[in-house]
Amino acid sequence: MIYPAIVVIVVVALIILFSSIKVLREYQRGVVFLFGRFQAVKGPGIIILVPALQQMVRIDLRTIVMDVPPQDVISRDNVPVKVNAVILFRVIDPEKAVIQVEDAREATSQLAQTTLRSVLGQHELDEMLSEREKLNHDIQMILDQHTDAWGIKVSNVEIKQVDLDEGMIRAIARQAEAERQRRAKIINAEGEQQASEKLMQAAQTLMQQPQSIQLRYLQTLVEVAGDRTTTIAFPLPLDLLEPLVGALRKSAAGDKSAS
Numbered sequence: 001m002i003y004p005a006i007v008v009i010v011v012v013a014l015i016i017l018f019s020s021i022k023v024l025r026e027y028q029r030g031v032v033f034l035f036g037r038f039q040a041v042k043g044p045g046i047i048i049l050v051p052a053l054q055q056m057v058r059i060d061l062r063t064i065v066m067d068v069p070p071q072d073v074i075s076r077d078n079v080p081v082k083v084n085a086v087i088l089f090r091v092i093d094p095e096k097a098v099i100q101v102e103d104a105r106e107a108t109s110q111l112a113q114t115t116l117r118s119v120l121g122q123h124e125l126d127e128m129l130s131e132r133e134k135l136n137h138d139i140q141m142i143l144d145q146h147t148d149a150w151g152i153k154v155s156n157v158e159i160k161q162v163d164l165d166e167g168m169i170r171a172i173a174r175q176a177e178a179e180r181q182r183r184a185k186i187i188n189a190e191g192e193q194q195a196s197e198k199l200m201q202a203a204q205t206l207m208q209q210p211q212s213i214q215l216r217y218l219q220t221l222v223e224v225a226g227d228r229t230t231t232i233a234f235p236l237p238l239d240l241l242e243p244l245v246g247a248l249r250k251s252a253a254g255d256k257s258a259s
Contacts (some may be wrong), residue, residue: 022047022056029094030056041094059094063155068112070163071120078123082163087112087143089208093151095246101150108147115142125164132159 024030024043032039032047033055042056047054068085075081089108091097097104119139120128128135140157147154164172 013237016051020049020051022049027060027062029059029061031059031094031098032056032112038095038099057098059097061091061094063088063090065086066105066109066112067115068109071113071117073117073120075120075125075128076122077124080165081120081122081125081128083116083128083159084161085112085116085139085157085159087140087154087158089143089147089152089154092149092153096149096151104152107150108143108152111146112139112143112157115139115146128159128162135159150165 022030023046029041029043030047031041032049034053036055039054047056066087066089068087070082070084073081073083087108091104101107116139119135119142122134123131136157139159140154143154144156180217213258
């Protein structure tokens with residue numbers, strides 16, 4: 001009768017011993033409580049707890065990737081959009097993550113949703129589409145400040161997608177087309193202005209050097225002769241006509257005086 005009792009005692013002792021031994025991996029820490037009061041943060045490795053006197057809460061120190069569900073946001077210019085994002089965070093202080101907040105993961109998720117709506121609601125739609133890096137940084141800084149009291153470090157925030165309704169997409173497309181047309185007209189006008197300035201400079205140069213006009217006439221003849229045409233037009237310099245025009249004027253004046 002003694003042997004069965006000893007066997008029972010040994011079995012119970014082994015069960016208690018094995019239940020008091022905890023193994024923590026490299027990325028895990030254990031927050032140990034003694035009679036309900038915080039005692040220490042232990043791990044990684046083998047941790048031995050006193051049954052019924054000590055309790056342990058496991059904490060994972062690896063980076064957590066969390067999707068923020070789509071949020072309805074009204075931009076500063078009153079455009080309704082749906083925005084979703086992804087946040088990366090990890091626990092850096094296991095004691096605070098257990099004592100200061102009930103559920104660190106859920107609290108971070110809810111805070112990320114409200115912060116996303118609050119920050120994006122202060123910006124216009126164009127800023128949401130073109131300044132994502134700045135918005136990501138602003139959201140990350142706000143989240144990191146609030147989660148620091150929970151022992152959590154938010155390392156990155158990325159806005160994944162900004163969804164618009166069909167009417168707004170068409171309006172943006174029309175706006176982009178109008179902007180492209182405006183730029184094309186400006187570029188065309190600038191080209192015309194530069195061409196007119198160059199032509200004016202060329203005209204001034206030709207006026208200062210009359211011989212260059214003759215060279216230009218000869219160049220024109222060479223270009224015309226090179227074409228496959230049967231008719232060649234020879235430009236007549238105006239300075240050759242001036243003596244003839246002067247003689248005609250003098251003869252006309254003489255006839256009037258004689259009469």
